[in-house]
Amino acid sequence: MAVVRWKPGFFGWHRDPFSEMNRLRREMDRIFGDYAGGRGIAPAAGVFPPLNISEDDSNLYVRAELPGVDPNDIEMTTKENNLILKGERKIAPEGEKVSYHRRERDAGKFRRIISLPTLVDADKVTAVCKNGVLTVTLPKAVEAKPRQVTVKAE
Amino acid sequence: MADKDLQVREKQELQSEAEYTRPGLVFNPTVDIFESEEEITVLADMPGVASDGVTIDLHNNELKISGEVEKQGFEKERYLLREYDIGGFHRHFTISDRIDQSKISASMKDGVLRLILPKAEKAKPKRIEVKAG
Numbered sequence: 056m057a058v059v060r061w062k063p064g065f066f067g068w069h070r071d072p073f074s075e076m077n078r079l080r081r082e083m084d085r086i087f088g089d090y091a092g093g094r095g096i097a098p099a100a101g102v103f104p105p106l107n108i109s110e111d112d113s114n115l116y117v118r119a120e121l122p123g124v125d126p127n128d129i130e131m132t133t134k135e136n137n138l139i140l141k142g143e144r145k146i147a148p149e150g151e152k153v154s155y156h157r158r159e160r161d162a163g164k165f166r167r168i169i170s171l172p173t174l175v176d177a178d179k180v181t182a183v184c185k186n187g188v189l190t191v192t193l194p195k196a197v198e199a200k201p202r203q204v205t206v207k208a209e
Numbered sequence: 210m211a212d213k214d215l216q217v218r219e220k221q222e223l224q225s226e227a228e229y230t231r232p233g234l235v236f237n238p239t240v241d242i243f244e245s246e247e248e249i250t251v252l253a254d255m256p257g258v259a260s261d262g263v264t265i266d267l268h269n270n271e272l273k274i275s276g277e278v279e280k281q282g283f284e285k286e287r288y289l290l291r292e293y294d295i296g297g298f299h300r301h302f303t304i305s306d307r308i309d310q311s312k313i314s315a316s317m318k319d320g321v322l323r324l325i326l327p328k329a330e331k332a333k334p335k336r337i338e339v340k341a342g
Contacts, residue, residue, distance in 0.1 A: 103215040105292035111285045120256035120293060122320035125309040144215060149243055149250070156242040160254060172289060186279070187256035187320015 104140075114199055115171060115193040122187035123160070129189065133177045138191070141166040160199040173199035221298055229324030237277070238322075242302070249306065249326040254319040255298045263322060265315055267308060273301040274322065 104119040117138060121129070129142040146162040174196035181190045223225040223235040251274070254265070258276035276298040279323040307329040315324045 075237075085275040095221050100292065101217055102215050106290060107216060107288065107293060107295075109286040109288045111283065111287070115287060115289075120320070122254040122256040124319060124321075150245075151243045153243040153250070156244065158237040158241050160252060161213075161215055163216075164212040165215045184319070186259050187254075195232075202262070 058201070063193065087203075100167075102167045104167065106167070106169065108169070108174075110195075112142060113195060115175060115195060117169065117189075117193065119189045120187060121184070121189050124184075124189075126184040129184065130183075131180075131191065133175065133183055133193075135172050136174065138169045138171060138190075138193070139166070140169070149203040214310040220293060220296075222272040222296075225318075234297050236294075237297050237300050238274070238298040240300065244306075246328075247287065248328060249308070251302075251322070251324040251326070251333065253298070253300070253324070254320065255317075255322055258298065258317065258320060263315065263326060265308060265313070265316060267304070267313065267326075270304050272326075273299070274305050275299045276322070276323070295323055303327060 080103065104121055107117045107118045109118075117140075119140070121142070121144070122134045123146065124142055124144045128145065129140070131141070132139045141164075143164045144162050146160060175193040177197050178192065182189060184190075216241070221237040223237050238255050240254075241250075241252040243250055251272075253274055253276075255276040255278075257278040259279060262277040262279070264271055264275040264277075266275075268274075278295060280295075304326065307328045309329040312327040313325065315322060319324075
């Protein structure tokens with residue numbers, strides 16, 4: 056390897072070569088993390104149901120796929136900064152006369168607690184269950200909403 | 210059974226020999242299939258599929274079930290946690306019995322498809338009378 060005297064600005068590097076290497080490593084992590092099969096999916100917490108949590112400026116959204124769960128069998132409570140999701144999936148017996156070819160669907164109870172990343176307005180939380188997908192909308196508390204700050208010239 | 214806690218099961222992505230031309234993920238729905246003397250019933254978990262998003266195709270004893278999902282969420286949302294993927298559903302089965310195609314019925318409730326396939330009445334033995342000519 057040839058020894059090249061380091062000059063600022065040489066090869067387009069402006070700070071130091073290590074920052075460029077770090078940037079490259081981060082870039083690789085990003086590419087492989089996102090596209091190599093993982094698709095950015097977080098390792099499951101091992102608790103039913105798996106959740107997708109997202110946010111926009113005014114709300115937090117918690118979603119879960121709960122096919123075959125009667126919305127009346129879902130119980131939700133918010134306590135401080137936690138959301139507790141409890142419920143039961145019931146599968147009615149089909150009677151003695153039938154015989155099974157496949158039986159892959161499970162019945163049972165679930166309970167999961169999620170710590171929310173921001174404060175929410177607990178009185179205005181709404182939940183909808185549509186086609187077996189539960190969506191909980193949690194409006195952010197006033198303190199947690201983004202606010203624009205104007206910089207005054209003096 | 211009732212006291213059992215539900216375990217997390219990862220959604221199984223469809224491994225198909227046919228290539229999909231449409232973008233998006235496709236999963237295998239979990240199913241229960243049982244039969245009685247009169248009919249075969251298929252229950253399939255397809256969360257996010259509305260009743261008009263289901264396609265059922267029965268051809269030459271091959272039953273195909275597909276479901277298209279509606280988009281979950283709005284454009285402006287940012288993900289904080291993703292533990293499951295969203296995608297359509299597809300699965301196919303071979304049905305051994307003869308099915309009366311005209312009486313097939315299907316319904317969707319809370320993301321579960323219930324498909325009832327009534328068995329065709331077996332060809333009853335007919336007595337042929339021989340007339341004296």
